[in-house]
Amino acid sequence: MIREYQGKDKLSVQNICIETAAENLKDSEEKKNLLLLRYCDFYIENCPDTCFVAEENRKPVGYVLCCPDSVFFKREFPRFLKKYGHLNFWQRLQFFGDTFIYLPFKNKYPAHLHIDILPEAQRQGNGRKLIDALSNKLKEQGKCGVMLAVSADNTNALKFYKAMDFHTTHHFLGTYLLGKKL
Numbered sequence: 335m336i337r338e339y340q341g342k343d344k345l346s347v348q349n350i351c352i353e354t355a356a357e358n359l360k361d362s363e364e365k366k367n368l369l370l371l372r373y374c375d376f377y378i379e380n381c382p383d384t385c386f387v388a389e390e391n392r393k394p395v396g397y398v399l400c401c402p403d404s405v406f407f408k409r410e411f412p413r414f415l416k417k418y419g420h421l422n423f424w425q426r427l428q429f430f431g432d433t434f435i436y437l438p439f440k441n442k443y444p445a446h447l448h449i450d451i452l453p454e455a456q457r458q459g460n461g462r463k464l465i466d467a468l469s470n471k472l473k474e475q476g477k478c479g480v481m482l483a484v485s486a487d488n489t490n491a492l493k494f495y496k497a498m499d500f501h502t503t504h505h506f507l508g509t510y511l512l513g514k515k516l
Contacts (some may be wrong), residue, residue, distance in 0.1 A: 336463045339378060339385035339397070346394040347387065354450040365497055368425060372432065373448050376414050377401060384475075386467045388451060388460040396451030398464040402477055403444055404436040433509070436481050439503055443479035443513040445472050465498050473516050481513045 339347070351374040360366050373420050376383055377399035388396035401407040411433050415421060421429070436446045448470060451460050472480055482500070484491050488509045500512035 335389045336386055336460075336467045337389060338354065339382050339387055339399075341382075343387050343394055343397075343481050344378060347397050347399075350397060350450050350452060357405050365428065366414060368421075371415065371418060372429060374399065375450065375484075376407075376411055380410060381412065384445070384468060384471055384473075386464050388455065388464055390455060395455035396449070396464060398447055398449040398468045400445055400447040400468055400472070400480065402472060402475055402497055404440045404446060404481075405444075407446070408433040410439060435483060439479075439481055439511070439513060441472055443481040444496060444516070445477050445480040445502070447480055447482050449482070469514070469516055477516060478512055479515045481511060484512060 348370055349377050351370060352366050355369055355373075356363075359369050380441065381399070383403050384400040384402050386398050387394045412430065415426065415429055435441070444456045447465075449461060449464060451464075469480065481503065482495070484495065486492075486505070498514065502510050502512040503513045
């Protein structure tokens, strides 16, 4: 079942974010906290109406988190990070880069997303249903497209996104930017 994100989902969504991350991104508590800052917490705190949860047996097994406006993200993400004064210069610089990655495409693809599904819940249609739910919500809001970034090494994800009508808009440093018109 796919449903809108609710505040009670926060811990489950955070756990899914950590569990599905690459090992080198979660091998310390500091890295786990940075992972949540970068890919999870901003979205559920600032854009909960464009976040959805996949649920099996009343347990969250996946999510799609979305910021519907890259200009809003560029402005608000640095403010969000200011709450976390423990970030060093290099961490702040990396996060600062995140705020610009989608801006060149803001007119065609104003929204961007992050999606994660637990391994045992993959290949069951959850990803497609999450993307469809988000796409419908974004269309209701008058958005014309959505983007995401994915590692060039993540061949399974790339196949999935292509099947979901995402196409490559840019390639750099081992990462693809993919866009989908709505």
